[in-house]
Amino acid sequence: MNNTWRKFDATLDLPALMDYFGLVVQRKTSTIICYQIGKEQYIVIRTEFGYRYYKPSGPKTKLTVFDFILERLSRTDAEARTGLWTKIEDFYVELEKKSEFFLNDGSKNSLEVVDIGFNHFEALTEELSLRPKILAGVGSDIFQDCIYENPEGQLYFPYRNLANTLTGYAMDKEGKLSLIAESDISKSVWFSKVPDTIKHLVVLRNPMEAMAFHRRFRLENVVYLTISNINYETSKLLVQILKRTKLKKMVLSFTGSSKIEGYIHDLMLISFINDSRFLFRVGKDHLAVRFDPEGQKPLAKLHNEVLKYNGSLAKEYIKYNKVPDQSLLNRKSIVLTKEKQWVSCRIPFEVNALRYFLWSYYRNYMDKTVEIVKPVHANWRLEFEANGVYVGTEKLKAFRMAV
Numbered sequence: 001m002n003n004t005w006r007k008f009d010a011t012l013d014l015p016a017l018m019d020y021f022g023l024v025v026q027r028k029t030s031t032i033i034c035y036q037i038g039k040e041q042y043i044v045i046r047t048e049f050g051y052r053y054y055k056p057s058g059p060k061t062k063l064t065v066f067d068f069i070l071e072r073l074s075r076t077d078a079e080a081r082t083g084l085w086t087k088i089e090d091f092y093v094e095l096e097k098k099s100e101f102f103l104n105d106g107s108k109n110s111l112e113v114v115d116i117g118f119n120h121f122e123a124l125t126e127e128l129s130l131r132p133k134i135l136a137g138v139g140s141d142i143f144q145d146c147i148y149e150n151p152e153g154q155l156y157f158p159y160r161n162l163a164n165t166l167t168g169y170a171m172d173k174e175g176k177l178s179l180i181a182e183s184d185i186s187k188s189v190w191f192s193k194v195p196d197t198i199k200h201l202v203v204l205r206n207p208m209e210a211m212a213f214h215r216r217f218r219l220e221n222v223v224y225l226t227i228s229n230i231n232y233e234t235s236k237l238l239v240q241i242l243k244r245t246k247l248k249k250m251v252l253s254f255t256g257s258s259k260i261e262g263y264i265h266d267l268m269l270i271s272f273i274n275d276s277r278f279l280f281r282v283g284k285d286h287l288a289v290r291f292d293p294e295g296q297k298p299l300a301k302l303h304n305e306v307l308k309y310n311g312s313l314a315k316e317y318i319k320y321n322k323v324p325d326q327s328l329l330n331r332k333s334i335v336l337t338k339e340k341q342w343v344s345c346r347i348p349f350e351v352n353a354l355r356y357f358l359w360s361y362y363r364n365y366m367d368k369t370v371e372i373v374k375p376v377h378a379n380w381r382l383e384f385e386a387n388g389v390y391v392g393t394e395k396l397k398a399f400r401m402a403v
Contacts, residue, residue, distance in 0.1 A: 005092050009064040014044055014051035016101050017065065021072050027181065030112050032120045034182050041182050042068075045118055046111040050103075056184035059119040060165045121166045124181065130156055130169075135211075142192050142214065142222065147207065156180065157207040159188035159228075162237045170207075170228065175381070177206055177228055187233040189241075192224040200396075201242060201250040202373075203227060204380070205265060209255060212380040216390050230265060235272030242369070251371050251396060255379035262379075263354040266372065270362070285331075287354070289345040291361075298364040299343060305360040306334045306345075309353070359401050372401040 015033055023035040023042065033044040044053045045062075052062040073087050082090075095101055124130070130148040133155060135141075148156040148169070155172040168183020170190070179185065190207050192214075199221040204210050210224035225241065227234045242250050254265035267287065271278045277292040293299040310333040317324055334353055335346040347357050362370055373396050375383035392398050 003066070005069075005088060006064065006066045008092065008095070009066055010050035011102055012051070012065045012095070013101055013103050014053065014065050014068065017068065018042065018044065020101070029120075031114050031118070031123075033111065041184070043120060043182060044111070045114050045120075047116050047118075048113060049116065052116065056121075056182045057167055057187045058161065058163075058165070059121060059167065060117075060163050062116055119166060121168050121183070124169060128156070128169075128180070137215065140214075142195075142224070143211065144193050146190070146192050147211075155207075157190045159183070159185040159190050161188045162240060172208055175208065186229045186231065187237070189234060189237060190226045190228075191241075192222070194223055195221050197221050198223055198245045198247065201225065201245050201247055203238060203250055203252050203254070203269075205254050205256065205262075209253075209380045212384045213253065216375075216380060216384045216387075217395050218389065219395070227269070230268045230272065232272050235269055238269075239273060249369055249371050251373050253373045253375075253380070255375065258378055259351050259374075260349065260354060262374070263351070263358050266358055266362075267354075270366065270370075274366075285349055287347045287349070289347065289357075290339075290342050291345070291365075292341070293338075293343050294365065301364050302360050303336055305356070305364075306336050309334055309356045309360075355401070362401075371396075373399045374401050375399065 015035075018035045021037070023037045025033060026036045026041070027034040031045060035042045035044060041056050042053045043056060043059070044051060046052075047062075051065060053068065054060075054062055069091060070088065073091060074084060076087070125148060129151055132145050133143070133147040133149045135143055135147070146158070148158070150156065156169045157172070157177075158169055159167050161167050167185060167188045169180045170177040170183065170185060171180055172178075177185075190210075192210065200219050200223070202210070202213065202219070202222060202224050204213060204224065204226050206226050206228055207224075210226055214222075214224065223245065225238070227238060238250070252266060252269065254269065255262040256265060264282070264287070267280055267289070271280050274291070277294070278289070279291070280287055280289045310329075313333060314324060314329055317329060332348050332350060332353070334348070334357055337344050345357065347353050358372070362372055376399075377383045377386060390398070
């Protein structure tokens with residue numbers, strides 16, 4: 001064993017150490033103790049190898065007592081610039097002098113012994129009396145075993161990470177998602193039943209939108225996938241799933257309580273998918289975007305489309321005012337400037353400006369991987385309630401984002 005400190009993993013009392021470092025017990029059952037410090041949660045279990053713990057976002061990765069001590073001491077200020085390994089050695093030397101941190105008393109083992117592959121989220125269906133939701137309507141079997149309900153009829157959605165590990169459930173609460181127990185969906189997605197042949201991958205904001213979208217279009221051979229937390233991990237997970245489906249394009253249809261919210265979600269995802277090539281920041285009255293021009297041809301097209309938008313904005317103003325207010329027009333125009341190898345863009349918080357820039361950017365830079373589809377209303381639930389099933393022959397094509 002190269003790590004001399006790991007020999008203590010089977011004999012140290014992990015709950016006692018978590019108490020020592022100031023973690024607070026949130027919930028305890030016969031098989032787990034859930035601890036929390038700040039926004040972080042730790043699920044402690046007892047195995048034949050001693051205590052182990054895992055983070056809710058990755059239940060498959062079981063961590064040891066040493067991993068916990070390493071994490072805590074790595075975040076603790078050192079006196080006299082003490083090195084990390086010296087801090088750890090000093091801590092273990094002190095630990096050996098304190099019997100209360102060791103499992104020398106059988107009464108301390110209050111948890112039942114579970115298998116090393118244990119995931120307490122898998123027991124939530126029984127704990128919450130959940131059962132698979134049976135949906136009526138054409139093609140509703142696509143959501144089989146993807147949506148659950150409790151005896152009161154509330155809907156629950158299981159989220160899984162890239163390892164296809166269950167990381168918890170989100171509940172539909174008045175049109176918004178509410179996490180259950182220790183559930184963590186920050187690095188996970190919800191997805192519908194995977195057919196034998198996949199022709200469409202549709203990415204939405206939450207499962208309720210996916211259900212409304214399906215009722216609206218009744219697509220066949222489709223996988224609906226929802227990203228409720230748009231971040232680096234979930235965006236890369238989305239790219240991995242797109243590659244696995246072997247489709248050329250995914251359909252992106254983020255929505256929100258307003259159209260502006262949907263466009264901002266689109267741009268957020270693009271910034272993570274394109275990684276360091278597309279950066280954006282939300283300002284007080286505008287979005288600030290920086291991106292790699294990736295050659296002169298796509299940039300020239302984007303520049304011409306921005307000029308076209310700004311020209312139409314000025315033309316519309318003159319329609320109601322004889323003399324243009326250049327200061328006001330500048331404030332509400334899309335401003336595109338070149339900064340060395342970067343292109344900077346300022347987009348005002350105005351629904352047409354955001355829509356136009358998003359359409360122009362994805363058409364010139366991402367049309368090979370993304371198709372953006374938008375409802376007429378703010379979201380697909382309202383769209384379906386207002387218009388019902390779409391009977392047109394073009395289906396999604398009729399709702400492609402266009403200006």
